[in-house]
Amino acid sequence: MNQHQNLTLWDRLRLPTPQFFRKVRAIGSALGALGLVLTTTQVPLPAIVVTIGSYLILAGSVAAAISSVAVEPEAGSRSLTPPTPLGQPPQPTPSNALRL
Numbered sequence: 001m002n003q004h005q006n007l008t009l010w011d012r013l014r015l016p017t018p019q020f021f022r023k024v025r026a027i028g029s030a031l032g033a034l035g036l037v038l039t040t041t042q043v044p045l046p047a048i049v050v051t052i053g054s055y056l057i058l059a060g061s062v063a064a065a066i067s068s069v070a071v072e073p074e075a076g077s078r079s080l081t082p083p084t085p086l087g088q089p090p091q092p093t094p095s096n097a098l099r100l
Contacts, residue, residue: 016071017068024064024067025064028060028062028063029060031059031060032057032060032064035052035058036053037053038053
């Protein structure tokens, strides 16, 4: 991938994600769900278990968010949004055009 190319967050979310980062996203989501279960259970649990649950939510959500924006190197070589000249608003495209 060209080091000087800037991809927007929206471009990164739309480009394909490598297989490794898809697994990381799934594991992160599972950790977040486990942490959510530990922190919101109706059964009284020790404070350390609730604290571990909150850390699992944090770690899982960060892992899922970071792995969602990873892109394959060859897919990042093409930009999905064309560059616009400075001082001019971006031209509407079918993806961002206003629909009535």
